Amino acid sequence: MNKLLIAMTAVFVMLCGQAFAGGTINVPYEEFKALYKAQIEKEVMDSINAAPFLYTIASAHYQLRLDAHGASCKAFITGRMVSGTPEPILLFSNAMIIRQVIRTTGGTLLHMAGKGICFIPSGTDPFSLELGLYIPASEDNRSGYIDMDIPEAVQNSLSASSPDSLNLSQMPGVRDESGVYHFQPRKSLQIRFSEQSESDRVAKDKAGPLSSRYKTLDTPQVVLDTVHCVSTFEENGSSLSTLSMNIPPEAGEVLKINAIPDTAIWNCRVNRKKVKVYTEAGKAPCWIIPLDQAKGSHVELSLLRKGVKMGIRGKLSLEIPAMELPTRRVKLTIGLPERVELISFDGPMIPGKGFNAKPRVDISGTPYYFTHTFSRGESIPMTLSYEEPVKLSKENK
Secondary structure (H helix, E strand, O other): OHHHHHHHHHHHHHHHHHHEEOEEOOHHHHHHHHHHHHHHHHHHHHOOOOOOEEEEEEEEEEEEEOOEEEEEEEEEEEEEEOOOOOOOEEEEEEOEEEEEEEEEOEEEEEEOOOEEEEEOOOOEEEEEEEEEEEEOEEEEOOOOOEEOOOOOOOOEEEEEEOOOOOEEEEOEEEEOOOOOOEOOOOOOEEEEEEEOOOHHHHHHHOOOHHHHHHHOOOOOOEEEEEEEEEEEEOOOEEEEEEEEEOOOOHOOOOOEEOOOOOOOEEEEEEEEOOOOOOOOOOOOOEEEEEOOOOOOOEEEEEEEEEOOOOOOEHHHHHHHOOOOOOOEEEEEEEEEEEOEEEEEEOOEEEEEEEOOOOOOOOOEEEEEEEEEEEEOOOOOEEEEEEEEOOOHHHHHH
């Protein structure tokens, strides 16, 4: 508003200096009004086009020393202002006590009532802070804990130490080999701990690690939720089967599926993109499918198998191939030509109703549904008996 008043005064004085000569106005009023309007519009547009205040917290690392009453914390923060006029950046809440300001560069640290500990950058140069903090502990019916309201940094890490009498039961993120925890950007974090008596600690130390006292059993690293197979049979006896499944990133870089004799790969897609399928020389034939380790993989593998031409009655066979990953449930949808119907089957699966989640595969003919639970990844063979119903003539009805 002050800038606007100054601009208005400047325009008025400039025009007055040119307008008055011998007590008369020599600038037309319409011209004065146009100049005045142009100056006002310029001031308004300048304020609208001003760059917004943007900043980034590049990294935040916290070194904690916990006891039953709370945690001493040394915080290391780096960042920079990207654009705009500097404004306060909220770092920590009022629940966190500053014990020591060790170092600040590129701005000013201050406390704002109702907000907490803030930092105002002095410009677009990088800034950094090193603070000594204290966070009082709280307790509920589960355990003791500390809560920390923190800035959302791009890179976050935390290291913690505690007396032997204190057990850290809940820590944020993933722990690396050096004992540092790394976690995603967040506005707060919580650490839980519990106290253990001297006798419990001594007994645990004497007993040694569990691996020295007990035998380790093998358990699957990854268990899939559902594998869905859709098999469609044609009159010439050929079948097209499509396996679909969601595989998490921790399953590794490839999926291995045992190859089925006399079966060709028709198509393979991972996350809807066509991929190549590989084999391993000198070993049992298997199909190796590359996976997306960054975000997980939705795999669709289509298999083509030739058979004997269908007649009035007969048998059809199919096989869900073995794979290295167990699954909680296997779903099978079979499509038979409309002129025949399924009269019996042989295999480990049981009949089921139509599935709510339909696969992205067209089913021709009459659909039949089967399920199998808790598969260890073994192959699942099925034999289907079909028959063409006898159609009675009008005279025999």
